[in-house]
Amino acid sequence: MDINWAQILLNSxxxxxxxxxxxxxxxxxxxxxxFSNFAHAEFITLGAFIGYWVSSQLGWGLLPAFIIAFLxxxxxxxxxxxGIFQPLAKRGASTIHLMIASIAVGFIIRxxxxxxxxxxxxxxxxxxxxxxxxxxxxTGLWLLLILxxxxxxxxxxxxxxxxxxxxxxxxSSSNPELAAASGINVNRVILITWFIGAGLAAIAGIFRGxxxxxxxxxxxxxxxxxxxxxxxxxxxxxxGAIVAAFIIGLTENIGVVALTNLGLxxxxxxxxxxxxxxxxxxxxxxxxxxxxxxx
Amino acid sequence: xxxxxxxxDFVVFVGIFGIMALSLNLEYxxxxxxxxxxxxxxxxxxxxxxxxxxxxxxxxxxxIASALTSAIGGLLISLPALRLREDYLAIVTLTTGEIxxxxxxxxxxxxxxIWGITVSPAIKMTGASPTSKILVNIGxxxxxxxxxxxxxxxxxxxxxxxxxxxxxxxxxxxxxxxKNRSKYKAQIFMLGSAMAGIAGGLFAQYLRFxxxxxxxxxxxxxxxxxxxxxxxxxxxxxxxxAALVQLFDRGTNLIKDYFTLPIDPTNLQYIxxxxxxxxxxxxxxxxxxxxxxxxxxxxxSARARGSTAKNREG
Amino acid sequence: MPxxxxxxxxxxSKHFGGIYAVxxxxxxxxxxxxxxxxxxxxSGKSTLFNTILGLYKPDEGTISFxxxxxxNMYPYQIYAxxxxxxxxxxxxxxxxxxxxxxxxxxxxxxGDSMWNSLFMRKKWQxxxxxxxxxxxxxxEFVELNRMAFSPAAELSGGQRKLLELAKVLMxxxxxxxxxxxxxGINPVLAKKIFRKLNxxxxxxxxxLIIEHRLDLLFEFASxxxxxxxxxxxxxxKPKDIVNNPVFYQAYLGEE
Numbered sequence: 055m056d057i058n059w060a061q062i063l064l065n066s067x068x069x070x071x072x073x074x075x076x077x078x079x080x081x082x083x084x085x086x087x088x089f090s091n092f093a094h095a096e097f098i099t100l101g102a103f104i105g106y107w108v109s110s111q112l113g114w115g116l117l118p119a120f121i122i123a124f125l126x127x128x129x130x131x132x133x134x135x136x137g138i139f140q141p142l143a144k145r146g147a148s149t150i151h152l153m154i155a156s157i158a159v160g161f162i163i164r165x166x167x168x169x170x171x172x173x174x175x176x177x178x179x180x181x182x183x184x185x186x187x188x189x190x191x192x193t194g195l196w197l198l199l200i201l202x203x204x205x206x207x208x209x210x211x212x213x214x215x216x217x218x219x220x221x222x223x224x225x226s227s228s229n230p231e232l233a234a235a236s237g238i239n240v241n242r243v244i245l246i247t248w249f250i251g252a253g254l255a256a257i258a259g260i261f262r263g264x265x266x267x268x269x270x271x272x273x274x275x276x277x278x279x280x281x282x283x284x285x286x287x288x289x290x291x292x293x294g295a296i297v298a299a300f301i302i303g304l305t306e307n308i309g310v311v312a313l314t315n316l317g318l319x320x321x322x323x324x325x326x327x328x329x330x331x332x333x334x335x336x337x338x339x340x341x342x343x344x345x346x347x348x349x
Numbered sequence: 350x351x352x353x354x355x356x357x358d359f360v361v362f363v364g365i366f367g368i369m370a371l372s373l374n375l376e377y378x379x380x381x382x383x384x385x386x387x388x389x390x391x392x393x394x395x396x397x398x399x400x401x402x403x404x405x406x407x408x409x410x411x412x413i414a415s416a417l418t419s420a421i422g423g424l425l426i427s428l429p430a431l432r433l434r435e436d437y438l439a440i441v442t443l444t445t446g447e448i449x450x451x452x453x454x455x456x457x458x459x460x461x462x463i464w465g466i467t468v469s470p471a472i473k474m475t476g477a478s479p480t481s482k483i484l485v486n487i488g489x490x491x492x493x494x495x496x497x498x499x500x501x502x503x504x505x506x507x508x509x510x511x512x513x514x515x516x517x518x519x520x521x522x523x524x525x526x527x528k529n530r531s532k533y534k535a536q537i538f539m540l541g542s543a544m545a546g547i548a549g550g551l552f553a554q555y556l557r558f559x560x561x562x563x564x565x566x567x568x569x570x571x572x573x574x575x576x577x578x579x580x581x582x583x584x585x586x587x588x589x590x591a592a593l594v595q596l597f598d599r600g601t602n603l604i605k606d607y608f609t610l611p612i613d614p615t616n617l618q619y620i621x622x623x624x625x626x627x628x629x630x631x632x633x634x635x636x637x638x639x640x641x642x643x644x645x646x647x648x649x650s651a652r653a654r655g656s657t658a659k660n661r662e663g
Numbered sequence: 664m665p666x667x668x669x670x671x672x673x674x675x676s677k678h679f680g681g682i683y684a685v686x687x688x689x690x691x692x693x694x695x696x697x698x699x700x701x702x703x704x705x706s707g708k709s710t711l712f713n714t715i716l717g718l719y720k721p722d723e724g725t726i727s728f729x730x731x732x733x734x735n736m737y738p739y740q741i742y743a744x745x746x747x748x749x750x751x752x753x754x755x756x757x758x759x760x761x762x763x764x765x766x767x768x769x770x771x772x773x774g775d776s777m778w779n780s781l782f783m784r785k786k787w788q789x790x791x792x793x794x795x796x797x798x799x800x801x802x803e804f805v806e807l808n809r810m811a812f813s814p815a816a817e818l819s820g821g822q823r824k825l826l827e828l829a830k831v832l833m834x835x836x837x838x839x840x841x842x843x844x845x846x847g848i849n850p851v852l853a854k855k856i857f858r859k860l861n862x863x864x865x866x867x868x869x870x871l872i873i874e875h876r877l878d879l880l881f882e883f884a885s886x887x888x889x890x891x892x893x894x895x896x897x898x899x900k901p902k903d904i905v906n907n908p909v910f911y912q913a914y915l916g917e918e
Binding site for chain 1: 377383385429430432433435436437439440441444445447448451454455456566567570573574577612613616617619620622623624626627630631634
Binding site for chain 3: 500503504507508509510511512514515518519521522523524525526527528529530536540640642643645646647648650651652655
């Protein structure tokens, strides 16, 4: 079989891009709030549905879809945090209780979407031109995705490195107590990251939805690779997440070729993400930090 | 549907999920292991039972096999995973469940893939009425549940139970007091998985048909809410939670049958389920029944002596 | 010395990043009596203790206990050999009763195994009765016996310290490492505790104690190692050590 490596590389960039913008919010809020928010999958789904509603049902076009999905999903995320997770944390809920609560929140959002739009898969009405450059084929949607990812990645990079808010986020995620002691309003930082993180998840949802289908499981369908990005990149580590996203994109795309050649179902590419999660969590040297966590 | 079979069906499910809740209570309530992949071991048990039943094996062999394969599955996962932080363990077990479901969905030769697999009747009852068939299932399920209950009661009210509670509270301190925490955790994980496997086998035996869509993560979280609602580290609490959550489930189903609602009732059921979990975590995080203190005969008599001594002094 | 050392530490180093917390330490502890270790804060005493106990792996050097190398063992294996420690900050099991906290620390309880706890309940009930008596005696000594059946979470800070100490005595250790047992306890009770430790030491338990209170060391400790910046800078009888200028330099240099 002839393997088009250039195409595989491009596809990896594309897959990785969706995972990256889908994972950043999860990674940062995991670090800052000390639990992994499983409802993040539903932020992706919600974004996909809002995008579908604005662009295909209302027919307002894609740009308003992105903006409205970003703002609405961000707001929902803030409400979840202020209304459920923060009160729970204040009452001394354990990490496990917070994780269970996030799964419950995910249920509420997922089945509310199911009640509103139904469980039949929906499709974006947009059609995309396909461009051919040498051996590479790329659709307009993918070009847009790469553009959006590059812009948001660069914006995030400079925001984190140069702005006051970015420095506050970095300080809070490396040592919350110290950050609070040095006058940073950690609570405000957490709220902002919950908002932006969910907004980005919504954008990822639109791209995922536009390229496959929109249904209440859109976000859950890619939760494994998104967790793999968070874990492999290091929880709360932005630059790590970028590298991890593309490694996972690459693994999946090479994996699909390998699985096809082996005669296995391509759905097993999800198993690769699973293996990456397990291997990272076990091999990553945690050393003494693990042993003296509660000391 | 007449009311009697409906009630009996409810009782069977309380039993099956009672076993699941007991086993999660052993893992999480007593030992602090956050197993977010309970459904994986339920699935292993159910498929083992279904496949073996087709060879004509008697039901008790099928059930034993379900327990064994699930225990082995539990051991395989526990070897790498039990050294992890609690939230990492949760992620790993959750993803394990998803992967197993992916495998039975993709591999038609295991259990018919997405088309599912029928379970041969392991208990032959030709000519029996549906009601008496359910009654036999109730007997079987409750015998299994009683055995699991007794095993966990004995374990948790013994020096062994003291060690696993110590591991839950502070595993480094427990290891510094000479307890091999990896060994204890692996044993608990294997035993808990074996029990979940039995529940899965009973589930397959009762329904006579299983497919991958019965093993969604929702199963895991149903069991979690049973334990959290009933009261972690209390075995009666686990059973109470199982009964209450099943009742809640049936209640919302009845609403579906008798009322017309503006929104689809199946969705509403899950939404209410999510709300219930959050309400429990917010307002009753310790559950309905409080943790049961360790009781051994020696402790009981020491306590009796202590109180008489105090009375004499006072 | 003619007899073999109970605990032999040879050229042990432990560093974090580039900083040596313990640097090339060698010392011997022989059977019997109370041995002590002093040194300013951050001198590496606690790190050395944690390294002996298997909580940290030493980067260099060997540690032997009763002639057996223990520096690659897990903490629970070291405990099983009778080398036991109590933490500086008490680590007790809050939701369990005080008595259960004591019983969990016992060495070789047959009911600790899954099989025995299920099927051999007669076998360990007798042992449990005996252990409960021992535990109640120890609790009486630290004045906690009246609270034996209360949850440990109800204890005050000082009482937790006492429970931490009483709990490790349950193990009947061969060598017991204590990290500042008298800190945060009133002086009268502290003295009483040291007297008790002295009594226990005559029945075959050797102690290695980190302690700042010199009056207690003068009275009870037979030998002292002075640790500063991860190295042993002086060693000798407590009364001789205080006359050693190096000792004062270590403490005063810090302030």
